[in-house]
Amino acid sequence: MPDTQQLNDLVTQVRRDIVRMVHKVNSGHPGGSLGCTEFFVALYNEVMELNDGFDMDGTGEDLFFLSNGHISPIFYSVLARKGYFPVDELNTFRLIDSRLQGHPTTHEGLPGVRVSSGSLGQGMSVAIGAALAKKLNKDNHLVFSLHGDGELQEGQNWEAIMYAAGNKVDNLIATIDYNGQQIDGATDDVLPMGDLKAKFKAFGWDVMEIEKGNDLEAVIAGLNEAKSRTGKGKPVCVLLHTIMGHGVDFMMGTHAWHGKAPNDEQLEQALAQNAETLGDY
Amino acid sequence: MxxxxxxxxxxxxxxxxxxxxxxxxxxxxxxxxxxxxxxxxxxxxxxxxxxxxxxxxxxxxxxxxxxxxxxxxxxxxxxxxxxxxxxxxxxxxxxxxxxxxxxxxxxxxxxxxxxxxxxxxxxxxxxxxxxxxxxxxxxxxxxxxxxxxxxxxxxxxxxxxxxxxxxxxxxxxxNFTPEDQKFEIGKAIMINEGTDVTIVATGHLVWEAILAGEELEKQGVSAEIINIHTIKPLDEEAILKSVAKTGCVVTAEEHNYLGGLGESVARTLVENTPAPQEFVATQDTFGESGTPAQLMDKYGLNSEAIIKAVTKVLKRK
Structure with a gap:
């Protein structure tokens, strides 16, 4: 059983990082980042098998691909606090000459990032490619990916979803951040996508849901369950029910904070709701 | 030739x-x-x-x-x-x-x-x-x-x-290039040394440039022909060296004249030693159905078009 107190401290600290990062540069995407905090903390600290250090090929370890690259604040914070790069570097988020670009890239050589993302809909294909390379290399590790629910409106996803099932890419766990929100509003208002679970199933995936996507223990248990379903001839889809903006009350459950930074007063409110635990960067 | x-x-x-x-x-x-x-x-x-x-x-x-x-x-x-x-x-x-x-x-x-x-x-x-x-x-x-x-x-x-x-x-x-050739990315290949005009060709137009060079020789024109198989990075040195000698250039490609080899050559010349240039390429148009030979004739991508371009560029020297 994981030390959930320590991980919950990390969750709180990471939430502070997220709002401080976007506040400092008055730009970035706090909503989806906050909603996925438990997922990232669980993935990098409890679920994935990781080597020490970083090399691009990632042989002999699990890999993660972030497809909805705009939630870079959560990605950067968790990577830094996992030790991929100095936590202090979070100060450079979105600034000129930084490795922490608005959307994650490999171009500046930031450890932990294996592909650029931000132009939506491309990450699942890349994750499939990496999963196929693992099979060719007889590397018995897994590939994880994260996608926004709104992102599934991009057609390339469905090419990838069809391919992964048709070719039994069963070392892949694709998680959908199922928060029901996108920039212009609720996904059901912008473009209703219907029953995502039924859609993935119809394409031939093994689909499971994590109903409490902002409950750390539930997320860990769910992702471990997903791991146990790999290697059985089907790619695994996790529908992760999250609340956008979770952990900051005035940001919760609305698309309004998709890509907007808090002002000074709002930052103080947000930080007051997430007490410093492991030390601010 | x-x-x-x-x-x-x-x-x-x-x-x-x-x-x-x-x-x-x-x-x-x-x-x-x-x-x-x-x-x-x-x-x-x-x-x-x-x-x-x-x-x-x-x-x-x-x-x-x-x-x-x-x-x-x-x-x-x-x-x-x-x-x-x-x-x-x-x-x-x-x-x-x-x-x-x-x-x-x-x-x-x-x-x-x-x-x-x-x-x-x-x-x-x-x-x-x-x-x-x-x-x-x-x-x-x-x-x-x-x-x-x-x-x-x-x-x-x-x-x-x-x-x-x-x-x-x-x-x-x-199929006229050597079977055992070593391919060097970014390195132009000299097809024929000449003195009056440089013809820089790529892809299917290289053979057409050779046919043009043979005909031009009969007309008393000495064409230097360069095969640019790598458009990027461009072998600028080879192009500049040749044009320094000939004083003018014709580029030939199966591509729109906007954005193709010709523009890369023109930029290279303008940045160094400007020289008259003619473009054998499609003229900002879509293609159409037809046999390959018919299409290359209709859209001016053959040895005749290269010869015409050479005649024109020589007058601009």
Whole structure:
């Protein structure tokens, strides 16, 4: 059983990082980042098998691909606090000459990032490619990916979803951040996508849901369950029910904070709701 | 004029197929992907010999580019295969973000480029692909002229680390370059030394440039002919050296004059030693159905068009 107190401290600290990062540069995407905090903390600290250090090929370890690259604040914070790069570097988020670009890239050589993302809909294909390379290399590790629910409106996803099932890419766990929100509003208002679970199933995936996507223990248990379903001839889809903006009350459950930074007063409110635990960067 | 002969006419795409098959035998990291055009891309031999290293993606080019990018993570060297149109314009953003900006070692191999795709018509005849690809930072763009050179280029790009666009075609064309040639990316090949005009040609237009050079010689014009198989990085030194001698240049390519080899040559000259230039290329137009020969005649992409351009540029010296 994981030390959930320590991980919950990390969750709180990471939430502070997220709002401080976007506040400092008055730009970035706090909503989806906050909603996925438990997922990232669980993935990098409890679920994935990781080597020490970083090399691009990632042989002999699990890999993660972030497809909805705009939630870079959560990605950067968790990577830094996992030790991929100095936590202090979070100060450079979105600034000129930084490795922490608005959307994650490999171009500046930031450890932990294996592909650029931000132009939506491309990450699942890349994750499939990496999963196929693992099979060719007889590397018995897994590939994880994260996608926004709104992102599934991009057609390339469905090419990838069809391919992964048709070719039994069963070392892949694709998680959908199922928060029901996108920039212009609720996904059901912008473009209703219907029953995502039924859609993935119809394409031939093994689909499971994590109903409490902002409950750390539930997320860990769910992702471990997903791991146990790999290697059985089907790619695994996790529908992760999250609340956008979770952990900051005035940001919760609305698309309004998709890509907007808090002002000074709002930052103080947000930080007051997430007490410093492991030390601010 | 140096004499060029050939024993057969054969398509450049077959040079790709033979080169890929050889890579399959010599480089265990080479993998191939195709979007439902295995026959057109001549990939059958590679597939037969390396079934586990071939990925049939189906008619889903965007997914193919992403999967190729992912396969590099783990050390594979992916070669994607489809028509030039579907290798570039259809998937530009996938190439831009997942391959070029991500510094992925993917070889984008594109057949049926240009007008010589023929009867299928303009929907499939891309004349903008060189421009699209050369604008991507870090992308190498190669357009070999015949079977032997395409085979050599295919083998060479596996040894090069970085994204490459390799463009070739469908029609049977003279196979006149040496069978055992070593392909050097970015290195122009001197076809014929001359003094009056420089003809810089790429792809299928290189043979047309040779025919033009032979005719021009009869008219008393000494043409220096350069085969530019690599459009990016461009062998600027070779071009500048030649034009310093001849004082004028004709560029020839099966591509729109906007964005192609001609513009790269013009930029090079303007930045160094400006000289009169004529462009043998399509004139900002789409193609149409027809036989390859009919199309190259109608759109002015043959030896006659090169001769006309030379006559014109000589008057501008």
């Amino acid at each position: 140096k004499k060029y002969t050939y024993t057969e006419t054969i398509d450049t795409r077959s040079g790709f197929g033979v080169g890929l098959a050889e890579l399959g035998r010599t480089n265990p990291n080479v993998v191939a992907l195709c979007a439902d055009l295995v026959g057109s891309l001549k990939m059958a031999e590679f597939i037969k010999e390396n079934p586990e290293r071939f990925f049939q993606i189906g008619i889903a080019e965007a997914n193919m580019m992403g999967i190729a990018a992912g396969l590099t993570i783990g050390g594979k060297i992916p070669f994607t295969g489809t028509f030039a149109n579907f290798s570039t314009g259809r998937v530009y953003d996938q190439i831009r973000q997942s391959i070029a900006y991500s510094d992925k070692n993917v070889k984008i191999c594109a057949s049926h480029a240009g007008l010589t795709l023929g009867e299928d018509g303009a929907t499939h005849q891309i004349l903008e692909d060189i421009g699209l690809m050369k604008m991507l930072p870090g992308m190498t763009v190669i357009n070999p002229c015949d079977f032997n050179q395409t085979k050599a280029a295919t083998i060479a790009i596996a040894e090069y680390e970085g994204p490459v666009y390799l463009r070739f075609g469908r029609p049977k064309v003279p």
